[in-house]
Amino acid sequence: xxxxxxxxxxxxxxxxxxxxxxxxxxxxxxxxxxxxxxxxxxxxxxxxxxxxxxxxxxxxxxxxxxxxxxxxxxxxxxxxxxxxxxxxxxxxxxxxxxxxxxxxxxxxxxxxxxxxxxxxxxxxxxxxxxxxxxxxxxxxxxxxxxxxxxxxxxxxxxxxxxxxxxxxxxxxxxxxxxxxxxxxxxxxxxxxxxxxxxxxxxxxxxxxxxxxxxxxxxxxxxxxxxxxxxxxxxxxxxxxxxxxxxxxxxxxxxxxxxxxxxxxxxxxxxxxxxxxxxxxxxxxxxxxxxxxxxxxxxxxxxxxxxxxxxxxxxxxxxxxxxxxxxxxxxxxxxxxxxxxxxxxxxxxxxxxxxxxxxxxxxxxxxxxxxxxxxxxxxxxxxxxxxx
Ligand code: GDD
Ligand code: MN
Numbered sequence: 001x002x003x004x005x006x007x008x009x010x011x012x013x014x015x016x017x018x019x020x021x022x023x024x025x026x027x028x029x030x031x032x033x034x035x036x037x038x039x040x041x042x043x044x045x046x047x048x049x050x051x052x053x054x055x056x057x058x059x060x061x062x063x064x065x066x067x068x069x070x071x072x073x074x075x076x077x078x079x080x081x082x083x084x085x086x087x088x089x090x091x092x093x094x095x096x097x098x099x100x101x102x103x104x105x106x107x108x109x110x111x112x113x114x115x116x117x118x119x120x121x122x123x124x125x126x127x128x129x130x131x132x133x134x135x136x137x138x139x140x141x142x143x144x145x146x147x148x149x150x151x152x153x154x155x156x157x158x159x160x161x162x163x164x165x166x167x168x169x170x171x172x173x174x175x176x177x178x179x180x181x182x183x184x185x186x187x188x189x190x191x192x193x194x195x196x197x198x199x200x201x202x203x204x205x206x207x208x209x210x211x212x213x214x215x216x217x218x219x220x221x222x223x224x225x226x227x228x229x230x231x232x233x234x235x236x237x238x239x240x241x242x243x244x245x246x247x248x249x250x251x252x253x254x255x256x257x258x259x260x261x262x263x264x265x266x267x268x269x270x271x272x273x274x275x276x277x278x279x280x281x282x283x284x285x286x287x288x289x290x291x292x293x294x295x296x297x298x299x300x301x302x303x304x305x306x307x308x309x310x311x312x313x314x315x316x317x318x319x320x321x322x323x324x325x326x327x328x329x330x331x332x333x334x335x336x337x338x339x340x341x342x343x344x345x346x347x348x349x350x351x352x353x354x355x356x357x358x359x360x361x362x363x364x365x366x367x368x369x370x371x372x373x374x375x376x377x378x379x380x381x382x383x384x385x386x387x
Contacts, residue, residue: 027059028059028110028111029059029060029061029086029109029110029111030058030059030060030111030112030113030132031055031058031059031060031061031111031113031114031115031128031132031189032060032061032062032063032105032106032109032111032113032114032115033051033060033061033062033063033114033115033116033117033128034063034065034102034105034106034109034114034115034116034117035047035062035063035064035065035105035116035117035118035119036064036065036066036098036101036102036105036116036118036119037064037065037066037067037069037073037077037119038066038067038069038073038096038239039069039070039071039073039236039237039239040069040071040073040119040120040235040236041069041071041072041073041076042234042235042236043119043120043121043234043235043236044064044073044076044077044080044119045080046121046234047062047117047119047120047121047125048062048080048084048087050121050125051125051128053125054125054126054128054129055128055129055132058129058132060086061086061087061088061109061111062086062087062088063088063089063090063105063108063109064077064087064088064089064090064119065090065092065101065102065104065105066089066090066091066092066101067092067095067096067097067101068091068092068093068094074089074091077089078091088108090104090105090108092104095320096320097204097205097206097320098186098206098207098209098239099202099203099204099205099206099207099208099209099212100204102116102209103199103202103204103209106192106195109192111192112191112192112193113132113135113136113189113190113191113192114189114190114192114195115128115131115132115187115188115189115190116186116187116188116189116190116209116210117186117187118186118187120233120234120235120236121231121233121234122230122231122232122233123145123186123187123228123230123231124145124187124228124229124231126228127145127187127226127228128189130143130226131143131145131188131189131226132189134224134226135189135190135191138224139222140222140223140224141190141191141194141221141222141223142188142189142190142191142194142213142214142221142222142223142224143188143189143190143223143224143225143226144180144181144182144185144187144188144210144223144224144225144226145182145185145187145188145226145228146180146181146182146185146225146226146227146228147182147185147227147228147229147230148166148169148181148182149181149182149225149226149227150227151227152182152227152228152229152230153227153229153230154229154230155229155230155231155232157230165184168184168248169181169182169183169184171252172184172208172211172252175252175255175256176211176214176215176252176255176256177215178211178214178215180210180211180214180223180225181225182225183208183210183211183214184207184208184210184211185210186207186209186210187228188210190213194217194221195213197217197218197219198212198213198214198216198217198218199216201216201218202216203216203251203254203255203258203263205247205250205251205254205263206244206247206248206250206251207240207244207247207248208247208248208251211251212251212255215255216255243316243319246316250263250266250267253266264317264318264376264380265376267313267316267317268313268317268372268375268376268379269372269376271309271312271313271316271317272309272372272375274308274309274312275305275306275308275309276305278301278304278305278308278309279301279302279304279305280301282297282300282301282304282305283297283298283301286300286301302343303336306335306336306339307332309335309339310331310332310335310336310383313335313379313384314328314331314384317384318384321384323383323384331383331384334379334382334383335379335383337382338374338375338378338379338382338383339375341374341378342371342372342374342375342378343371345367345370345371345374346367346368346370346371346374347367348367349363349366349367349370349371350363350364350366350367350368351363351367353366353367
């Protein structure tokens with residue numbers, strides 16, 4: 001994918017007065033603060049007030065990117081936007097995702113400098129002013145609010161969460177070739193042009209937008225850290241769940257081998273591997289322990305493994321287009337049919353190879369490889385219909 005710069009020509013016949021009036025009455029924002037929200041209604045007012053306090057004499061705007069929260073966050077933001085033009089709402093529908101919300105928020109602005117910050121007051125808005133100053137007076141590309149730089153902190157996190165975060169930090173830096181003191185930070189300020197240079201390679205998976213941007217840049221970014229203390233969430237609940245870890249793994253995979261193999265396929269193949277374990281466990285239970293006839297036990301094990309594979313793929317590989325209700329049932333039927341034909345292809349290839357070279361293990365592995373690719377390709381067409 002390549003990007004093209006677009007030159008905007010202003011037509012000659014637009015009367016000059018239009019520009020004069022606009023210039024006199026409105027000052028275009030120099031800084032846009034992007035705030036992703038999901039059910040954050042009770043935090044909106046406080047975060048706007050805090051940003052306003054933190055940025056005197058700066059023409060700022062704040063853009064909430066809301067994924068159609070059920071608590072009415074978006075309409076609440078619009079109400080405020082009706083009286084304060086510095087406040088905007090980007091209302092998304094039918095999608096979820098912190099990273100993609102930040103990306104679209106940044107793309108909706110014309111400001112030369114953009115910041116990303118959470119709505120829940122955990123990120124210290126008072127750092128924004130210094131961040132803006134640094135970008136305006138130095139050649140830094142990005143300023144990161146860091147919990148791990150000297151003077152920063154994670155507040156009263158329990159030990160295991162702090163340790164997890166440290167380990168993830170190491171892995172992230174090591175694998176993506178970045179050297180950020182807090183690569184998981186969701187609080188940073190960046191030049192819009194630097195963001196645009198990373199845009200064509202962004203993965204936009206999961207929660208870790210800063211890591212994504214720094215790993216996607218064509219050149220090494222000049223990063224400046226601003227320490228801050230991670231505060232307690234003001235209202236509402238965290239949206240981090242067990243899915244975040246999986247999305248982190250996918251982001252790392254996408255940033256490393258994703259260039260060669262699609263991340264979805266990696267996820268699909270890993271889950272396929274788990275299916276083998278399920279199969280063997282069920283077979284052992286039914287055949288070895290309970291003593292059911294081998295063929296019957298084998299059939300039951302196969303169906304169980306197909307079903308767990310289907311459910312895991314639905315929850316993880318295709319979490320962005322998860323099937324529910326009656327569609328879940330239909331998906332299961334089509335997935336079973338896909339896997340059945342995949343098994344025929346698997347055995348066919350293995351037999352054919354074995355007949356030619358009698359290397360049993362190589363033949364079996366080749367059969368499995370063909371089966372996995374078949375199942376992946378066909379289920380993406382028939383079970384989870386990707387565009
Ligand atoms: N639009 C949108 N869509 N917003 C979301 C979504 C989503 O799917 N999920 C979460 N958000 C919003 C929340 O409403 C909140 O404003 C912000 O993103 C962060 O979500 P939290 O649930 O508060 O995450 P956290 O506090 O555990 O972690 C945050 O801070 C860490 C430290 O900087 C995140 O920003 C992490 O990525 C970050 O590492
Ligand atoms: Mn939070």
